[in-house]
Amino acid sequence: MWTAGIAGNALYFDGIGSNVTVLDSNSLDLSNSFTLSAWVIPTVAQNNFTAALSKNSASDHVYFLYATSGSGYCGGSGSPFAGANITGVQEVICSSSGLPLNTWSYLTSTYDGSNLKFYVNGSLSQSIPSNGAIDPSTGTLQIGASFFGEYFNGFIDEVRIYNRALTDTEIQTIYQQAAVTLPFDYSISNSGNLSVNAGSSVTDTISTILVSGVSRAVSFSVSGLPSGATGSFSSTSCSPSCSTVLTVRTSGSTPTGSFPITVSATGGGVTKTTAFTLSVSTAVALVVATPTITPNGGSFSSSVSVSLQSATSGSAIYYTTDGSTPTQSSSLYTGAMTITSSATVNAKAFKSGYNPSAVASASFTNTITGTSSTASYYVGKNGSDSNSCTQARSSNTPKLTINAALACIGTSLGAGANQIVEVAAGVYTETLNQAVTGQTFPTGTSWSAPFTLQAKVGDQVTIRAGGGAGGFNMYLFLPTSANWFVIIQGFIFDGINTGGQFEVGSCCDSPSFIRFQNNELINNMAYHSIFVSRYASNIEILNNKIHGGVFTCTLPNCGGNGFTYPMYVSGNNLLIEGNEVYGFPSFGIHMYNAFNFTEAHNNIVRKNIFHDYGISTNGGVAILLSSGANNTAYNNLIYNATANSEGIRIWDGCNNCSAYSNTIYNVAGVGLAATGGANNSILKNNISFSNGTDTA
Numbered sequence: 078m079w080t081a082g083i084a085g086n087a088l089y090f091d092g093i094g095s096n097v098t099v100l101d102s103n104s105l106d107l108s109n110s111f112t113l114s115a116w117v118i119p120t121v122a123q124n125n126f127t128a129a130l131s132k133n134s135a136s137d138h139v140y141f142l143y144a145t146s147g148s149g150y151c152g153g154s155g156s157p158f159a160g161a162n163i164t165g166v167q168e169v170i171c172s173s174s175g176l177p178l179n180t181w182s183y184l185t186s187t188y189d190g191s192n193l194k195f196y197v198n199g200s201l202s203q204s205i206p207s208n209g210a211i212d213p214s215t216g217t218l219q220i221g222a223s224f225f226g227e228y229f230n231g232f233i234d235e236v237r238i239y240n241r242a243l244t245d246t247e248i249q250t251i252y253q254q255a256a257v258t259l260p261f262d263y264s265i266s267n268s269g270n271l272s273v274n275a276g277s278s279v280t281d282t283i284s285t286i287l288v289s290g291v292s293r294a295v296s297f298s299v300s301g302l303p304s305g306a307t308g309s310f311s312s313t314s315c316s317p318s319c320s321t322v323l324t325v326r327t328s329g330s331t332p333t334g335s336f337p338i339t340v341s342a343t344g345g346g347v348t349k350t351t352a353f354t355l356s357v358s359t360a361v362a363l364v365v366a367t368p369t370i371t372p373n374g375g376s377f378s379s380s381v382s383v384s385l386q387s388a389t390s391g392s393a394i395y396y397t398t399d400g401s402t403p404t405q406s407s408s409l410y411t412g413a414m415t416i417t418s419s420a421t422v423n424a425k426a427f428k429s430g431y432n433p434s435a436v437a438s439a440s441f442t443n444t445i446t447g448t449s450s451t452a453s454y455y456v457g458k459n460g461s462d463s464n465s466c467t468q469a470r471s472s473n474t475p476k477l478t479i480n481a482a483l484a485c486i487g488t489s490l491g492a493g494a495n496q497i498v499e500v501a502a503g504v505y506t507e508t509l510n511q512a513v514t515g516q517t518f519p520t521g522t523s524w525s526a527p528f529t530l531q532a533k534v535g536d537q538v539t540i541r542a543g544g545g546a547g548g549f550n551m552y553l554f555l556p557t558s559a560n561w562f563v564i565i566q567g568f569i570f571d572g573i574n575t576g577g578q579f580e581v582g583s584c585c586d587s588p589s590f591i592r593f594q595n596n597e598l599i600n601n602m603a604y605h606s607i608f609v610s611r612y613a614s615n616i617e618i619l620n621n622k623i624h625g626g627v628f629t630c631t632l633p634n635c636g637g638n639g640f641t642y643p644m645y646v647s648g649n650n651l652l653i654e655g656n657e658v659y660g661f662p663s664f665g666i667h668m669y670n671a672f673n674f675t676e677a678h679n680n681i682v683r684k685n686i687f688h689d690y691g692i693s694t695n696g697g698v699a700i701l702l703s704s705g706a707n708n709t710a711y712n713n714l715i716y717n718a719t720a721n722s723e724g725i726r727i728w729d730g731c732n733n734c735s736a737y738s739n740t741i742y743n744v745a746g747v748g749l750a751a752t753g754g755a756n757n758s759i760l761k762n763n764i765s766f767s768n769g770t771d772t773a
Contacts, residue, residue: 082234083116083181083255088221092121092230096222101215105132105238108210112239113142113159114185114248115220116255118232119176124155129184130236131223133216137162138224140211142186144176144231159186159195164209170195172202173286174264180289181234181259183252189242198287199252200318201245253291261290261345263317270353271325275305275333275360276430278326281353283310283340285317292316295344299323302338303357305331314344325355329430333357365389365434368424374439377416380566380595380620381441384413387426387434396424398534402436408535415595415620416534417566418497419443452499452531454482459501472499478507479530479540486519486528490559493519493528500568502536506543508575509551517555520588521562527592532567541571549577549604557586560615564592572626573600577641582610587648594619598643601626601661605645611670611677613648620655628662640697642667649705651680659689663697668731670704677705687715691722696746702736702755703728710736718744724768729754737761744768 078089090096099105115129125147131138140161151158151171160169170193176182185196193207220236221229235255243251264286273279283297294316299308305328312321323340336355341348366388372381385394394410395403400421410424419442426434453470460475466485468474476482482498496519511518521527532538542550550570553563570578578598581591587610598606598621606623609616623643630641640663644653647670658665665687670676687699699715699722702708708731715724724741727734729752737759741748748768751758765771 080232082232083258084235087116087232087234089232090221090229092127092228094228096228097220099218099220101217104240105218106213107132107140107238107240108213110187110189110240110242111140111161111211112185112187112237112241112243113140114183114251115142115236116181116183116234117144117176117229118181119144119178119229120231122178123230126150126223126225126227127229128219128221128223128227129229129233130238131219131227132214133219133224134162134212134214135216136224137167138216139214141223142184143227144184144229146171157182157184157195157197159184160193161188162212163188163207165212166209168193168205168207170203170205172197177262177264177288180262182288183255185243185248187242187248194242196248198256198289198318199249200287256289256291259290261293261347262288263295263342263347263349264288265340265342265349265351267323267340267351267353270356272356272358273325273327274358275327275331276329276363277361278324279355281323281325282320283323283342283351284320285315285342285349287317290345292318293345295342295347295349297321297323298341298343300339300341301336303327303331303334303336303355305329306355306357327357329360331357333359363431365392365426365428365431367434368394368426368437370422370424370437370439372439374441376442376444378444380415380417382413383416383422383439383441385410385424385437389426389428389431389434392426392428392431392434394424394426396422396535398422414535415567416441417443417531417564417595418529418534420534452497454485454496454498455501456482456498456505457501458503472501475501479505479509480507480514480516483519483530484516488517488519490520490556491522493563494522494526496521497529497531499531499533500538501533502538504539504541504571506541508542508549509540509553510542510549511555512549512552515555518553518561518563520556520559523562524590527562527564529564529566531564534567537569538567539569539571541573542575549580550575551578552580553591554582554587557588559588560590561588562590564594566592566595568596570596570598571600572598572602572606576602577604577608578606580605580608580610581616582613582648587612587614589614589616592617592619594621596621598623599625601628601641601643603629603641605641605643607644607646609644609646609648609651611647614650616646616648617652618644618654618656619652621657623656623658624660640664645669646680647677649676649678649680653680653682653685655684657686658699659687661690661697662692664701665690665697665699666701668700668702668704668708678707680705680708682708682710683712685713687713689717691718691720691745696721696723698723698726700725700736701728702726702731702734704730706732706734708734711738713739715739715741715748716743718746721746723750724748724765725750727751727755727758727760731758732756735759735761737763740764742767746770747773749773
């Protein structure tokens with residue numbers, strides 16, 4: 078019976094025996110691909126098979142499109158399905174839900190030789206991999222029935238069969254063209270009931286399926302949440318068919334029990350709801366994971382980098398280095414810290430809504446210095462120089478200035494043996510320039526009994542002398558001609574107000590055995606950052622970082638070409654190791670004795686990193702060995718230099734000097750060179766590449 082259809086007229090099928098039969102033809106004998114589609118209106122609820130179209134064989138059907146399914150198919154849901162016999166095997170693909178009654182639905186199935194797909198109302202419902210040829214058939218094509226009967230009850234319109242697979246866009250376009258005459262409708266569902274412990278969160282997927290008409294945007298809302306609970310959607314609106322994720326967050330105060338929750342979707346003049354039950358249980362006490370300390374204690378020489386980590390995301394770690402139990406008033410961990418003295422590191426993690434972690438502990442021992450975390454005298458911003466030296470032995474009553482604490486040690490040679498002055502966090506605007514203070518620096522007696530001036534582990538301690546401080550933050554030369562055995566470690570030297578940062582030795586004399594380590598030199602301005610005079614020996618410059626500032630010479634006798642250098646060294650038996658130097662315009666290490674080319678002997682430059690330098694027009698050299706004898710540079714890394722800069726150069730006047738096992742790359746000038754006037758130079762086992770000239 079003809080009646081009004083989705084486009085023009087449609088046929089009514091009584092579900093008893095009415096169907097349309099089309100004789101076989103070549104155009105219906107599909108082989109490698111197809112598209113099957115039809116608009117259908119089921120008018121009676123079905124729990125068995127009803128065919129929209131079926132191409133039959135002598136005993137079966139070879140491709141088919143069904144409005145409803147029966148037992149054994151599609152999980153018994155009664156949903157529409159389609160399929161084909163491909164290389165002798167029947168492949169079936171189902172929709173996720175049944176069709177609504179008395180409403181037009183557009184069913185489509187495609188096969189492209191690789192995938193079998195099923196669409197409802199222009200939206201992809203399912204796709205499965207499949208390949209092979211469609212079985213041949215000389216049987217009839219039936220509309221509203223199949224070889225097995227399976228009569229459809231309702232209306233069918235716009236039956237189409239293509240010998241190719243239409244694209245998603247083509248299918249959606251066909252649907253939209255016809256659906257404009259249909260009222261907008263959709264269904265909504267959720268993924269099931271939820272259970273959660275108070276103080277935690279849980280999610281539910283909210284899905285919408287376009288039932289009829291052209292898709293329009295719908296907005297989501299939730300109601301029925303218990304007190305202390307909130308709900309949010311991953312997408313507050315979408316156009317069916319689509320989905321969003323509802324996250325329900327509860328607090329510790331959310332009451333226990335079962336609560337009916339309703340999710341509403343509203344759009345296009347249509348509101349739909351879906352409901353589920355939220356079950357809230359008593360809050361479970363959550364505990365932050367105990368931090369891990371890496372390395373977990375042990376012995377070290379010079380220094381050790383220590384990192385902390387908790388497996389609980391979003392937790393904050395607080396730590397101490399004196400063996401006490403950390404609280405949230407202790408030092409906050411923000412990154413790897415460097416320990417230079419023996420210490421017991423305790424760490425504890427905290428997070429809002431959680432119980433704090435247990436305390437993690439690790440003990441570290443400095444085997445060289447034998448220092449401990451207990452200082453001899455303390456300096457802090459909570460102190461006063463009117464506190465006596467006896468009072469300054471407690472961190473609760475420290476000296477206010479570093480010079481005041483140094484004065485407590487004594488001036489006789491070796492008076493500082495095994496003594497430590499520890500400086501707490503803060504900016505100290507005083508100079509340690511002996512030419513200004515006239516104060517003799519404390520000394521030790523050996524590397525087993527040194528004097529140590531150190532920043533408190535984990536604290537940021539800055540030495541920033543005021544303007545007119547004699548040109549240096551720290552200038553050491555008293556007592557002269559002596560073996561000091563002094564360690565200076567852990568500070569930030571800020572040269573914004575001064576010329577130089579750290580100088581050892583005067584024009585005519587110098588101390589020896591000083592270890593300058595684990596410091597950072599910033600705002601390097603009008604003189605060399607580190608200067609070691611020609612009379613100095615056995616000076617160790619270890620694991621420092623030097624960067625920032627203009628490096629522009631404004632003081633007398635600071636070098637050539639108008640620039641200052643991160644390190645200008647003229648002494649003997651020096652060890653320069655593990656430093657990172659960058660952002661300088663000219664030379665990085667300038668090893669040179671302008672007074673006598675025969676000095677500056679037996680110095681070692683190793684394991685340093687120089688990068689991103691040479692901003693001056695004339696360029697510079699990361700490591701210049703230019704006077705003395707038996708100086709060696711090895712295992713250094715040098716990269717990224719501009720202008721006419723070079724990596725390593727052995728210059729006239731440096732005899733029996735060598736450079737080996739260094740890596741140099743991306744240097745605009747020469748990577749590695751030895752000048753003819755440098756006698757018996759050795760260059761071996763270096764890696765030099767991607768430079769202006771790799772070797773010369």
